[in-house]
Amino acid sequence: MRLAFIGTGWVTGQHLTAIAGAPGLEVVAIAGRDQAKAEALAKPRGAAAFADWRAMLATAKPDGVYVCLAPHAAAEVALGCAGKVGAVMVEKPVASTLEAAVAAERAFAAAGTIAGAAYHNRARAVAGRIRALCAACAPVVADAWWHGGMPGPTWWRTRSQSGGQMTEQCTHLVDLLRLWLGEAVAVSAMSAQGAMRREIADFDVDDAVTATVRFASGAIATVHTSCIAKPGQERDGVGMVLRARGWEAHLEGWGLEARIRREGGAEEVLAPEADIFRLQAERFRAAAEARDASLLPSRFSEAVATLRLTRAIDASAASGRPVALA
Numbered sequence: 133m134r135l136a137f138i139g140t141g142w143v144t145g146q147h148l149t150a151i152a153g154a155p156g157l158e159v160v161a162i163a164g165r166d167q168a169k170a171e172a173l174a175k176p177r178g179a180a181a182f183a184d185w186r187a188m189l190a191t192a193k194p195d196g197v198y199v200c201l202a203p204h205a206a207a208e209v210a211l212g213c214a215g216k217v218g219a220v221m222v223e224k225p226v227a228s229t230l231e232a233a234v235a236a237e238r239a240f241a242a243a244g245t246i247a248g249a250a251y252h253n254r255a256r257a258v259a260g261r262i263r264a265l266c267a268a269c270a271p272v273v274a275d276a277w278w279h280g281g282m283p284g285p286t287w288w289r290t291r292s293q294s295g296g297q298m299t300e301q302c303t304h305l306v307d308l309l310r311l312w313l314g315e316a317v318a319v320s321a322m323s324a325q326g327a328m329r330r331e332i333a334d335f336d337v338d339d340a341v342t343a344t345v346r347f348a349s350g351a352i353a354t355v356h357t358s359c360i361a362k363p364g365q366e367r368d369g370v371g372m373v374l375r376a377r378g379w380e381a382h383l384e385g386w387g388l389e390a391r392i393r394r395e396g397g398a399e400e401v402l403a404p405e406a407d408i409f410r411l412q413a414e415r416f417r418a419a420a421e422a423r424d425a426s427l428l429p430s431r432f433s434e435a436v437a438t439l440r441l442t443r444a445i446d447a448s449a450a451s452g453r454p455v456a457l458a
Contacts, residue, residue, distance in 0.1 A: 133157050133417045136192055136217075138185045138209055139200035140164035140173055141285070143223055147198055147250075148173060150409030156417055161192035185209060189216050196420050198250075199223060202285070203300060204293040207232035210432075215243030219420035223250045225303050226435045228295045230443050233436045240432055246420050248428040249435030251307045255412045258390045258402045259311060259429075262374065262381055265392070266312045271376040274313065274353040276305040280369045281361045282328065282335075289328075289335045296337035298449075299442040302357035305372055306445075307430070307438040309355070312374065313347040316441050317458040320344050323449035327360055343445040348458065355445070 133156055137144050140162065151157045159177045163185040164170040170181040182188035189197070196219040199210050207227035213220045220240070226249050227233035240247035253259060278301050287293040294300040310316070321343035328335045340358035347353070361369070372383040379394045387404025394400070405411060412429055419427035441457065448455040 133420060134160045134192075134195045135198065136161040136163070136188055136194035136196075137173075137198045137200060138163050138188070138213075139198075139223075140166060140169035141200060141202075143250075144173065144198070144200040147200065147409055147413065148177065150407065151413050152177075153407065154410045154413050154417075157413060160194055161188045163188040186212065189213065195219065196221065196416065202287040202293055203228040203295055204287065207236045210247075211236040211239045214239035214245050214247075217245070218423075219246040219248075219416065220432075221248045221250055221416050222432060222435070224307070224435060225295060225299050225439050225442070226432060227439060228293060228299070230436070230440055233439050237433055237436050246423065246425050246428070247432035248416055248419065248425070249430045249432050250412065251304065251430040251435065251438070252408050252412045253304055253308055253388060254311065254429040255408055255415060256388060256405055258383065258388055258404075259308065261392070261402060262312055262390070265376070265379055265381070266374075269376045269378050270349050271313060271351050271374045274309060274351065274372065274374045276302070276309060276353065276355045276372045277368075278302040278305055278357045278370050279361060280359060280366055281363060282332070282359045286334065289332065289337055291337045294337065295443070296341070296446060297357045297359050298338075298341045298343070298355070298445050299439065301359075302341075302355060303438060303442050305370075306355060306442050307434070308372065309345070309347075309353055310434075310438055310441065313351045313353065314349045315347065315437070315458065316345050316444075317348050318346045318454055318456050319441070319444050319448050320454040321445045321449040322452070323446075324358075338449065341445065341449050343448065345441070345445070 163182040167183040174181040323338040342356040
């Protein structure tokens with residue numbers, strides 16, 4: 133499968149490194165507004181570099197494209213790829229607004245494009261294992277958290293471009309809650325501001341957000357996130373706990389190492405995969421070659437549903453009122 137990349141940031145490098153170890157995948161082109169960055173990524177891989185992604189698609193004619201752009205730019209470019217390439221993988225979140233994400237989703241469906249979203253945790257073994265546990269005995273309550281420092285890019289701390297901490301980073305955990313607990317029906321959230329703005333003049337996202345979510349299954353979950361940590365202070369920065377009558381699961385760290393304890397005290401440990409981006413890429417290739425979106429770890433439509441939930445949380449925090457989703 134001949135792949136092209138749009139975007140030259142940190143996550144592009146992660147995907148490129150992973151794909152280098154994956155059979156059947158070849159990077160043929162990379163596009164970025166800064167062509168020098170595109171060339172620096174493309175040259176070691178024998179790929180072509182472009183400043184214009186449209187010209188790249190027309191010239192390189194890849195089989196699939198990764199869109200690795202900031203949320204405010206991703207959906208417009210993804211929409212522009214619909215019908216011009218057979219398969220598209222869009223980094224999460226797939227847009228900063230729900231309207232832009234829905235427009236891209238409709239364009240993919242109309243064009244018959246295989247469209248995925250890079251929620252890589254869905255490719256982990258723990259995703260399927262906990263989904264099976266939930267199907268057998270549904271959780272009643274869950275907790276998810278993502279706490280750390282402020283990422284460096286300016287777009288991240290600009291609400292109109294990233295959507296903020298809940299939508300841009302904690303979205304990974306919200307997406308897993310949807311996978312395991314089903315669709316949400318209502319959210320109530322609060323946010324905190326002030327600490328970061330005293331130090332960083334152009335910071336306009338929340339310092340922290342806490343939400344309570346009710347799911348159609350009857351389960352409730354808390355989700356909380358912040359970006360106030362200074363280097364080296366974080367402990368237990370990313371994690372989740374799910375509790376059911378008969379089992380509970382504790383997940384820890386970026387890799388979501390899981391410890392599952394069942395009735396009677398037996399404990400099951402699932403270590404995180406070291407090559408998760410490669411596994412995701414291999415499933416993207418399989419879906420593209422089979423023309424079967426069900427083979428993707430996460431379909432684009434799933435990412436739209438996750439964005440709908442994170443934006444509802446942000447809307448509730450901004451208004452101080454609960455938001456109904458169904």
